[in-house]
Amino acid sequence: MSGPTQGLLADRVIHFAFNSSVIGGHGMKVVAAHAAYLVAHPNARVRLEGYTDDRGSPEYNIGLGMRRAQSVRQAMLLQGVSPSQITVVSYGEEDPVDPANNRVAWAENRRVHIVYL
Numbered sequence: 001m002s003g004p005t006q007g008l009l010a011d012r013v014i015h016f017a018f019n020s021s022v023i024g025g026h027g028m029k030v031v032a033a034h035a036a037y038l039v040a041h042p043n044a045r046v047r048l049e050g051y052t053d054d055r056g057s058p059e060y061n062i063g064l065g066m067r068r069a070q071s072v073r074q075a076m077l078l079q080g081v082s083p084s085q086i087t088v089v090s091y092g093e094e095d096p097v098d099p100a101n102n103r104v105a106w107a108e109n110r111r112v113h114i115v116y117l
Contacts, residue, residue, distance in 0.1 A: 008033035012114040014072055015107065018053075021067035023075060031072055034114055035079035042082065048072050049113040050090040051097075053106035058092055065090030072112045087117075 012034075014027035023031060038044050050065030069088040076086060098105035 009037060014068075014112045014114070016068055016110045016112075018106070018110065019056075019064070020110075021064065021071040023071055028075065030114075031075045032079060035076040035081050038076065038081045038085050039079065042085070045085050045087070045117040047115045047117055048086060048088045049115060050088070050092075051095065051109055051111050051113070052093050053109040054093040054096065054101075055106065056093075061092035062090050065092045068110075068112050072114070 008030050011030045014023060014030055016022070016027075017024070034046070038046065048069040050067070050069035052061040052064050052068075054061075056064070066088065069090055073086050073088050077083060093109070096105070096109045097111070098108045
């Protein structure tokens with residue numbers, strides 16, 4: 001793969017709006033690039049790690065992180081990725097990218113990481 005798809009493959013983070021598991025425009029492009037790679041490489045495997053910002057209870061955030069990871073999983077499945085290639089996990093508000101308590105940090109922490117295994 002080359003060109004724009006290669007650039008999108010380098011991006012392994014999908015960000016989300018507050019309290020949402022809906023994948024945005026750029027996020028869908030990233031998901032599509034990784035899905036195409038996984039379809040072309042059936043032995044490749046990924047773990048989708050869902051995260052949230054620290055607003056909300058820990059229990060709620062674990063659920064929201066899982067909904068985000070499942071949203072990315074579903075988008076990949078719709079593009080032909082085999083279910084056996086994907087695992088999902090939620091870390092909720094644990095392991096923030098930015099531990100600050102402001103809008104910029106919260107936005108960075110609302111994410112799904114695509115981790116190749």
